[in-house]
Amino acid sequence: MKDYVIETKNLTKKFDKQVAVNNVSIHVHKGKIYGLLGRNGAGKTTIMKMILGLTSATSGKISVFGKNIKKNAKHIYPRIGAIIETPGFYPNLTGTENLKIFAKLRGITRKDAIKHALDIVGLKYNDKKIFSKYSLGMKQRLGIANAIMHEPELLILDEPTNGLDPIGIVEIRKFIKNLCLEKEISILISSHILTEIEQLADTIGILHNGNLLEESNYKDLKKRNRKYIMINLSSASKAARILEQQFNIFDYDIEDDTSIRIYETDKDIAKINKVLTISNIEVSNIRNCNDSLEDYFKKITGGEGIA
Ligand SMILES: Nc1ncnc2c1ncn2[C@@H]1O[C@H](COP(=O)(O)OP(=O)(O)O)[C@@H](O)[C@H]1O
Ligand SMILES: [Mg+2]
Known part of the structure; x- marks a missing residue:
């Protein structure tokens, strides 16, 4: 068994007759960034949702941390952090207040967990600004802070830079890279923008109409640049x-x-x-x-x- 944090085997999802994800087998290496690249509608979100148990697979297998996700859900999910859709933050509360609520709901007891997570994403602890006054970039950062508060070993980020301006994209990219390098978190990230994935990922999976067309090490892909x-x-x-x-x-x-x-x-x-x-x-x-x-x-x- 290889050192994969996520491995799917012939993962398939049908919505009625429409095949949204077709026999997809991906391999996410431990401590690395895996970029799932594909246009809107390619099936990226659906794959992530199946991994997180937010939607059921029609067929196929998923293992996370080397274990079948269905049989070990209770032990596996607390070790994952994710942003799939924008988390429902309260608009009239500050970022810190929002995180306090989520920390309580998720039973996070470490005292400095919130401050620590905010530090990582570059937001101020106890800042008075309420969520509704946040820029899109700050909202995304808070979302990521929320996803890493419990110090997950694996982070799943669905298009985290969507809608951000170029500077915001560079900043988010920087600390996603840091999370991987410094905290040794394995990351599965999706995007429809090639240049973004290209600058982040160690491995790239190209998804097109629900099919994984290619899964390659970035360096190998680069060789095609002839x-x-x-x-x-x-x-x-x-x-x-x-x-x-x-x-x-x-x-x-x-x-x-x-x-x-x-x-x-x-x-x-x-x-x-x-x-x-x-x-x-x-x-x-x-x-x-x-x-x-x-x-x-x-x-x-x-x-x-x-x-
Ligand atoms: N709940 C759903 N019901 C029906 N079709 C869906 C549903 N969710 C996604 N789809 C379809 O599945 C395909 C893949 O969608 P999605 O995973 O959201 O793609 P991506 O995240 O790559 O943009 C699309 O054709 C989409 O319309
Ligand atoms: Mg999507």
């Missing part, structure tokens, strides 16, 4: 022979007979162009290209991309 020389020409097969024989280029792909991709980007473009032309191959375009991670996601999600 540079190449793209040539549009009259005969790719003829050109390939010349590239091999005269330029010693073997790392290339023929896309179709009018385009060719060369992955050896240190080659002299002008010279290639000249040699092809004098060999009676018409070159209509030759250029350096760079496939971003975004292009890759667009490709595997069928053209529209994620962000």
Whole structure:
């Protein structure tokens, strides 16, 4: 058994006939950040809700901390913190007062638990500002403080930066990273924004129409970010022979007979162009290209991309 904090096996959720989550198997490593990336409606929230027991799975298995969630719910859930939908805070109470109520409800007895949680998210203890006067960023921080008050080992955050301005996003990202690095909390986070997940996650799961298209280590994904020389020409097969024989280029792909991709980007473009032309191959375009991670996601999600 691997060191997974969350493992799902063929997890499926149907709403009537609609399959919202289809045979999804995810693997969240201990002490790491797992980013679930997918457009609105991809099934992110539904997966999180099933893990948290807020909705039942149609089929499949979920284990958390190496144990079946159904059989061990009582022991597992107190070790998890989560924000799925905005928690219902009282608008006329301050952040500290709100947390005091939640702490009491959840039987948190440690005296400095609230102050400690507020410190982590950068909110002031005993601040007089009432919740309804909070900015969206402060509301999100309070939500996270509420989720970590009991010092969970695993944190599940459903689109925690949704609606925040760029500065707010950077700040939240920073302390989510810190929670993982300093407190060694494992984190499952979802987003529909590629750049956000890209900067946070150690592992990325790409969800599309309820299907997990890919689950990869971020470093492996990054390798797909390839540079190449793209040539549009009259005969790719003829050109390939010349590239091999005269330029010693073997790392290339023929896309179709009018385009060719060369992955050896240190080659002299002008010279290639000249040699092809004098060999009676018409070159209509030759250029350096760079496939971003975004292009890759667009490709595997069928053209529209994620962000
Ligand atoms: N309670 C529900 N009843 C019916 N359909 C639902 C319900 N919750 C979610 N869905 C559907 O399941 C799909 C996945 O939704 P969701 O998990 O919320 O996606 P995401 O969080 O990635 O935006 C969507 O098509 C959504 O309309
Ligand atoms: Mg959602």
